[in-house]
Amino acid sequence: MATYKNSCGVFVLQMMVVALLCLHAQGQGLKIGFYDKSCPHAEKIVSKVIDEVMAVAPSLSGPLLRLHFHDCFIRGCDGSILLDTPTGQTEKFAPPNLSLRGFNIIDRVKLALEKACPGVVSCADIVALVARDVTVATKGPFWEVETGRRDGKLSIITDLRNPGLPPFNANITTLKQSFALRGLNTKDLVVLSGGHTIGTSHCSSFESRLYNFTGKGDTDPTMDQNYIARLKLKCKPKDQTTLAELDPGSFKTFDDSYFKLVTKRRGLLQSDAALLDDPETRSYLVQATSHGSTFFKDFGVSMVKMGRIGVLTGSQGEIRKVCSKTN
Template sequence: MLLPFVFHLANAQGLTSGFYNLSCPSAENLVKTMTEKFVAHAPNFAPSLLRLHFHDCFVRGCDASVLLNSTSNNTAEKDASPNLTLRGFQIIDAIKSALEKQCPGVVSCADILALVARDAVTAIGGPTWPVLTGRRDGNKSLDKDALTGLPRTDMNITQLKEKFASVGLSVKDLAVLSGGHTIGVSHCRSFGARLYNFNGTNDTDPSLHPSYVANLKKQCLPADLTSIVEMDPGSFRTFDTHYYSVVSKREGMFTSDGALLTDSTTSAYVQAQVSPQSSTFLTDFGQSMMNMGKIGVLTGTSGTIRKQCAIIN
């Protein structure tokens, strides 16, 4: 794991605070203002915008490759099966269009994703954190990279730790970033096997609390592919510590949520966040998002600045 980790750190050195202060002074304020307006109109887009940044950074680094459209001879990341439920592309496009009018060819789509993720979380009352900027955009996007690069919700703790370590993120980052599931919803198809055919047994995942299973089965009938369920029941619109309380009671929606209880480090973190009074999650989340935002970035003369986020110049 050493070489990828060194690679990620070396590239991240090109990121700075206030990268656009001279070249486009209004950039960060414009992104913040527009993001707040979109989220105020449709709060459910906050988790979607956070997820876009996450899905971008774990595949080829934070280079906005997740935004590129497929072409006649290439299927892009956004059309890979794990990304078919991604939303918010039109918001990124609108913000990019506004920036291009003010500062043509200056602000990267990769930086927009990082800024929007932070501003969307803050807009719904979540934490804020410094976003270093200076990322440039990649010109390559392959569906197969998304299939192999993204952490999956059906992964066990060993697989998750390996996936995070491969991009230079720690076990603590894994526990913290999983807390992003405190907001948003998921389709029944994403976890239905845990209810009806866990590991091909035609039975329920025994690690789930029985009452939670019963509740989920009321919302998700067998073979239900379209219904949606709150990931953090009763608190899915609020960015808070409630997710960890849910996980501690064996009511985490995904295998990856429950996996946090099977490792001493991640389990200890979950238990430490259950009490809002002593929780460090909101502060930790900002730091882990900063760590994630440095993965495999293109800076300096690497990459490009796309004129449109969905299309290579």
């Protein structure tokens, strides 16, 4: 965390410290099997729907995993990413979230749960369970998801300004600060970045690395030049629509190949490449490509930690009947 000498900076630092202190108490009220009595088949229902979706649309695995991350990093894991308003001023419509997909799948899961157990399972818990189940469906690890979250009633587009989601062009200092602010450490940062083993990204998210890195029509010198040449065949300047695989060749399979790519300077986003700029994250990159890799186990642990950020439990919030609107 940076230190600041001016009064405004001191205030910002104090606010960050307060936020960190609050995070230590987060996760209270969550537990494994929260719905065992109130909706005993809840997790099976979620898993069944996701298996059906993945059978016909496996490319949604990455977006559905990202939904949990984008939800938890703003206002905590309270389902606020799902809310709509007539004015379109919710988190969903902030620039970093415009590429998110899979909201209709969350609605489909919610509808199935409402038929079985009306008004019982929160949308925030659905997002967490779906993240686990798409990981499993793409041959990734299984972990026990703590449940008991309740849904928030607010979703404000400006909440993504500061501190917002770490941008795709973030350096390692920004990434570490963003994660620390939410109670996640450097290991969590590199482990959760491994979620980029599935999914895609718009060319616009890394275009500058290919065509105008420093404003002089140059390429990013930290990226493998052969990889740049391949990407230029797919992504032309100003391309806003084309998607590129975050983990070429296995972007529908949850595995450790993302880490191999990053170590070869073929991380697609600057935030991926930044993992080479810190001794701890770089060490993990190497370890994750070895026979002694603990990535699958670590991913579940870090996902549980992330799932505790800013949760609402007990009598806080509500259980939405429809995920896109408050009751």
